[in-house]
């Protein structure tokens with residue numbers, strides 16, 4: 001137990017060093033110095049990733065070294081109560097600082113080991129995407145998962161689709177009434193992992209409401225981020241008829257009239273109603289969403305109507321299929337589009353390495369399942385660059401990451417570190 005406890009001591013040191021995303025320079029220097037002291041070879045690339053090699057490694061352990069800073073972070077005041085380690089009024093950074101601590105501890109004690117510390121994962125997998133280092137190992141073990149026993153073996157790829165359609169406006173003349181429409185009570189969620197939770201999309205509900213009412217759009221703005229299920233939409237419309245709201249849409253009559261409305265209002269309402277948002281297909285074998293789309297952001301601008309879509313798929317073949325479907329639909333409705341920040345899927349693969357990870361895990365945990373996630377993971381991006389590598393991802397129990405409620409279970413950290421050590425010893 002004494003050896004394991006050292007991981008927690010290392011983690012406590014890490015908590016003293018600021019390492020919010022984009023501001024982790026000090027921590028990077030700390031990692032480099034720490035690793036060099038062990039006699040390992042340390043190499044970095046331009047974007048800020050760090051590779052550490054000792055001897056002839058078979059497994060590359062990988063963690064990201066940035067954290068999501070919430071509340072008082074990077075000022076972190078630790079609170080340890082029994083098995084629970086958390087921070088007072090800030091995120092803890094156990095995601096993924098615990099992974100870093102496990103790696104540093106093992107580096108000191110192992111002769112054949114490779115480590116990869118990636119930068120800026122939390123702000124769009126930047127380090128992994130721009131990785132420019134030659135990994136030596138045959139296997140990649142990512143330590144950024146948050147449930148002990150689970151072994152991640154696949155993830156979804158995704159791409160941002162930025163779309164716009166030219167529009168014109170007509171002057172409001174005559175007998176129109178003006179209404180402000182707002183969505184109320186929508187909860188939002190992650191567009192990937194929550195895709196199958198039947199969470200209502202505020203843009204879709206607004207479009208459905210507009211379809212039932214004969215009105216013209218003066219302005220339309222909705223959605224928060226491309227990877228969030230939209231929570232809030234506000235639309236100003238003009239109508240010749242009285243409008244009444246419902247439980248999702250609050251309708252307020254406004255006395256002042258807007259100057260203009262969008263000539264193509266009907267087409268836009270049809271487009272938004274035709275655009276499916278949520279699960280497109282399901283993988284029953286892995287019990288996971290196979291393809292999804294998020295109708296994420298909509299905004300009427302001076303001379304165009306802007307729409308952001310965010311499709312995801314569990315394989316590149318599926319992603320191609322979704323893209324063709326969406327592009328065809330966009331073309332029919334007169335939109336132009338561009339694709340940005342595409343990241344690859346990691347097609348679920350239970351190979352020899354994943355099986356070995358499970359074998360060792362089962363010695364320490366009552367159950368150990370293979371899982372895939374309908375969201376992007378660094379391991380997916382890395383194996384896309386090194387197709388001969390086999391990867392898996394594990395980690396200790398971490399709750400409420402990215403929030404001031406984040407905490408980690410210490411005994412879970414110690415058990416997961418044992419699994420990793422035994423795994424290294426087994427090759």
Ligand SMILES: [Zn+2]
Pocket residue numbers: 064095096121144
């Ligand atoms: Zn993480």
